[in-house]
Each structure stands twice: as structure tokens, then as C-alpha cells.
Amino acid sequence: MKIIPKSIKNMKMKKKLSFFIFVSIAAILIIGYFFLEKKIYAESAAVFLFILAIIQVFVLQFFLKNQLKNELIKTNLRLRVNELKESLETAEEFANHNSIYLSNMSYEVRTPLNTVLGMLNMLKQTELDSDQTAQVEIAEYSSKHLLQLVNMVTDNAEVNNSDIKLDLITVDLKSELSKLFKVFEYQAWEKGLDFEYKFISEEKGKFLVLGDASKIQQVLINLINNAIKFTNAGKISIIVDQSVGIDNDQIITFYIKDTGVGMKPNDAKHIFNNPEHAYNNSILKHYRGAGMGLSISHKLVDAMGGELKLESKENEGSTFYFSLQLKKTLNIKPVEEVQQPILSEKFNVLVAEDNRMNQKVIKFLLERQGADCTFAKNGLEAVDLYKILDFDMIFMDIYMPDMDGYEATKFIKETEKYLAQKTPIIGVSASAFEKDIEKAKRAGIDGFLTKPLDVEKLKDLLVKFSKINS
Numbered sequence: 035m036k037i038i039p040k041s042i043k044n045m046k047m048k049k050k051l052s053f054f055i056f057v058s059i060a061a062i063l064i065i066g067y068f069f070l071e072k073k074i075y076a077e078s079a080a081v082f083l084f085i086l087a088i089i090q091v092f093v094l095q096f097f098l099k100n101q102l103k104n105e106l107i108k109t110n111l112r113l114r115v116n117e118l119k120e121s122l123e124t125a126e127e128f129a130n131h132n133s134i135y136l137s138n139m140s141y142e143v144r145t146p147l148n149t150v151l152g153m154l155n156m157l158k159q160t161e162l163d164s165d166q167t168a169q170v171e172i173a174e175y176s177s178k179h180l181l182q183l184v185n186m187v188t189d190n191a192e193v194n195n196s197d198i199k200l201d202l203i204t205v206d207l208k209s210e211l212s213k214l215f216k217v218f219e220y221q222a223w224e225k226g227l228d229f230e231y232k233f234i235s236e237e238k239g240k241f242l243v244l245g246d247a248s249k250i251q252q253v254l255i256n257l258i259n260n261a262i263k264f265t266n267a268g269k270i271s272i273i274v275d276q277s278v279g280i281d282n283d284q285i286i287t288f289y290i291k292d293t294g295v296g297m298k299p300n301d302a303k304h305i306f307n308n309p310e311h312a313y314n315n316s317i318l319k320h321y322r323g324a325g326m327g328l329s330i331s332h333k334l335v336d337a338m339g340g341e342l343k344l345e346s347k348e349n350e351g352s353t354f355y356f357s358l359q360l361k362k363t364l365n366i367k368p369v370e371e372v373q374q375p376i377l378s379e380k381f382n383v384l385v386a387e388d389n390r391m392n393q394k395v396i397k398f399l400l401e402r403q404g405a406d407c408t409f410a411k412n413g414l415e416a417v418d419l420y421k422i423l424d425f426d427m428i429f430m431d432i433y434m435p436d437m438d439g440y441e442a443t444k445f446i447k448e449t450e451k452y453l454a455q456k457t458p459i460i461g462v463s464a465s466a467f468e469k470d471i472e473k474a475k476r477a478g479i480d481g482f483l484t485k486p487l488d489v490e491k492l493k494d495l496l497v498k499f500s501k502i503n504s
Contacts, residue, residue: 256327268293357391375404413437
């Protein structure tokens with residue numbers, strides 16, 4: 035950007051120099067003419083020519099100095115460009131060597147691991163007593179865990195070094211993920227942690243979905259591995275919510291909750307876009323390999339059409355969650371479930387939720403109960419909408435950008451409309467920490483729902499605060 039103005043400046047300077055030379059020649063000719071016509075004396079002509087010569091020397095010196103300076107700048111720029119090219123080539127060469135080394139390391143580890151797993155599988159086919167069977171299972175799951183770690187490192191490196199391409203296949207998530215969670219269950223037990231996982235689904239028949247099973251597992255491996263790493267006591271909980279289906283699509287939400295070290299809210303905000311800064315400013319920096327794969331997981335979830343979210347409290351734990359909208363397989367006919375909504379009269383609901391996938395989930399659940407939804411993507415919008423529209427109930431997500439649920443509730447409760455109508459406000463959060471619930475009560479929130487939303491609790495709140503009960 036700076037080269038263009040300097041080029042223009044040089045051109046202007048050359049024009050000025052040409053004009054000065056032309057003026058100098060004209061002056062010399064005029065002085066010669068006056069001398070020949072004897073209009074000036076020889077001494078006067080000599081003085082004029084001497085002064086003109088001095089001026090020319092200074093002008094030429096100034097011009098040559100600028101030319102030399104420009105040449106020096108150009109030379110330095112060429113050297114800098116060459117240095118950058120060499121640095122880039124060195125970096126690419128290092129990356130290639132690193133990639134080759136990683137591939138070789140992965141191969142060298144996987145080969146004996148596969149042999150170990152094969153031998154353990156053969157050993158399981160023999161006659162073993164209960165103790166031996168348990169020992170073989172522990173060895174098998176430990177080997178699978180090591181294989182998962184190797185896959186995690188190589189898969190993460192692959193995502194960093196190439197574009198993300200989805201490989202959609204028909205997958206039974208419950209069957210596939212149960213095997214994965216079982217491996218982590220043993221890993222958690224070894225650390226003295228409780229580990230639980232559950233699948234929430236509608237009771238209307240089994241169906242499969244189209245998704246990239248390997249990338250979903252890659253995200254879960256990264257998140258669960260970190261959850262176990264950062265939890266010294268308590269429990270790891272995994273929830274796969276498959277209860278929301280819209281036409282031929284299924285919205286599946288994954289929750290990974292822990293009771294670990296957690297982090298400050300400000301650090302949590304930067305954990306995906308600047309993980310190094312976030313970890314350097316939190317207590318997680320004392321853990322080796324802190325936050326491995328978080329930025330990778332964020333990229334993968336984004337590529338699959340979702341958004342990875344985090345709610346965390348320092349010294350209380352963290353909850354990572356994301357939703358994916360996947361196609362149901364066409365070979366299984368959906369079973370229509372006839373369900374009468376619990377709300378018979380018109381019931382307008384304001385939902386403050388910044389995640390679009392979560393908006394679809396809560397919209398589906400509320401509309402099935404006969405409610406009409408209006409959405410706000412942050413607390414500011416929620417306050418503005420409440421001022422101009424009438425609502426029978428508000429569902430307020432606690433953690434939102436620009437203005438969180440606590441602040442939005444405070445502003446709403448200060449309006450004249452709220453003082454007159456006392457609109458019930460329900461707090462919604464992926465992590466119901468005790469401090470969250472206490473803070474919600476102090477903020478004047480009338481109820482609290484934890485994600486994934488429990489349909490029965492949702493119904494109870496709708497009945498409690500609707501005209502049905504009045």
C-alpha cells in the first residue's frame with residue numbers, strides 16, 4: 035500500500051527536476067543574450083551564472099539523495115521479501131515433516147494396538163473365569179482409550195491442515211456412541227469419578243439419521259477427554275437428546291457436563307476464538323494439554339451446521355453443548371403421534387435465546403403445547419420486544435451476548451407493563467449451578483429449566499402460569 039504513493043511522489047519530483055533544468059537553460063540563454071547585447075556587464079553575468087550553478091548543485095544533491103534513499107528502501111524490501119519467502123518455505127517444510135512424523139507415529143502406534151485388541155478379542159473367546167473376564171475387559175477398554183487418543187491427535191491435525199468435508203452416512207447414534215461412552219466410563223472410574231450417559235428420545239419407534247458419525251465422535255472425544263482431565267472429584271454426565279423431530283429432520287443436542295475446575299465467565303467467552311489467551315488467564319493453565327481440541331471441535335460443529343456453546347463457573351464445573359439438525363432416513367416411515375396441546379386458549383410466549391438451533395428446539399416443544407413463540411436473540415431485543423408486544427410468559431436464556439438473562443429480567447421488571455401484568459419469567463440454562471439458581475431467584479425469575487428441556491417440567495410451568503389455572 036505504501037509503494038504507490040512513493041512512486042507518485044518520485045514521478046512528481048522528476049517532473050519538478052525537469053522543469054528546473056528547463057528554467058536553468060532558459061536563464062543561461064537569457065543571460066547570454068543580455069551579455070551579447072551589452073545590456074549587462076561581464077561581472078554581473080558571471081555573478082548570475084555562479085548563483086545559478088550553486089542552486090543547481092543543491093537541487094541535484096537533493097534529488098540524488100532521494101534517489102539513493104529510494105534505492106535503499108527498494109533493496110531492503112527485496113531482502114525482506116526474500117527472507118519471508120525463505121521463512122515460508124522453511125515453515126512449509128517443517129509442517130510437511132511434522133505431518134509425515136505424525137502419520138508415521140500414528141501408524142507405529144496403531145499397528146501394535148490393533149494386534150493387542152485382536153489378541154484380547156481372541157482371549158475373550160476362550161474359557162475364562164469372572165475375574166479373568168473382567169481383567170480382559172479392562173485391558174481391552176484401556177487399549178481402545180489409547181487408540182482413541184491417537185485418533186484424536188491425528189484427526190485434529192488433519193482438520194487443521196485441510197478443509198473440512200462431511201461424509202454423511204446412515205448412523206444409529208445410540209448404538210455407535212454407547213460403545214464410545216463405555217470406553218470413557220472406564221477412564222473416569224480409574225480417576226475415581228462417577229460417569230453417566232443417557233439418550234433421550236421420543237417413544238415412537240426407532241429410526242436412523244444421516245450424519246458424519248466420525249466427526250461427531252471426534253468432537254465428543256475432545257470434549258469428554260477434557261471433561262475428565264479437568265475434573266478431580268464428582269461426576270461426568272453425557273446427555274444425547276433426540277426428542278425433537280421436525281418433519282423429516284431430527285434435532286439432536288449433545289451435552290457434556292462436569293463438576294471440574296471450570297473457568298471465569300470472561301475466559302469462557304474467548305475459549306473458542308482465542309483458547310491460548312483464555313487458558314493462560316484461567317486456572318486451567320496448571321493442567322498439561324489443557325483444552326486440547328476445543329478450537330477443532332468448534333470448527334467441526336460449525337461445519338456440521340451447529341454451534342458449540344459453553345457455560346462454566348470457576349471451581350464448580352463446565353457444560354459444553356451443541357445441536358445438529360440431521361435428516362431422518364427415508365426407509366423408515368415416521369409414526370405420527372397424535373398429541374393434544376395442553377393450552378386451549380391463545381398463549382403468547384417470548385423466548386430469549388441466541389442459538390438458532392436451540393430456538394428450533396424450544397419452538398417445537400412450545401408449539402406442540404399450543405403456544406405461539408416470538409424470539410429475541412439477546413437480552414436487549416427481549417426487553418425491546420416486551421415493551422411493544424404483549425406476552426403471557428417469557429423464557430429467558432441466562433447466558434446471551436450483549437445483555438444476559440439476569441440483566442434483561444431486571445430491565446423488564448422495571449417497566450410499567452410488568453408492574454401491571456406481572457408476566458412470569460422462566461430462566462433457561464444448560465448448567466443449573468446452585469449460584470445460578472440463587473442469582474435467578476434474586477433477579478426475580480419465577481422458575482428455572484435446565485437444558486435439555488424436560489417436557490413434563492415444561493408442561494407443569496405452562497399449566498401453572500397459563501389461564502388454565504386461573
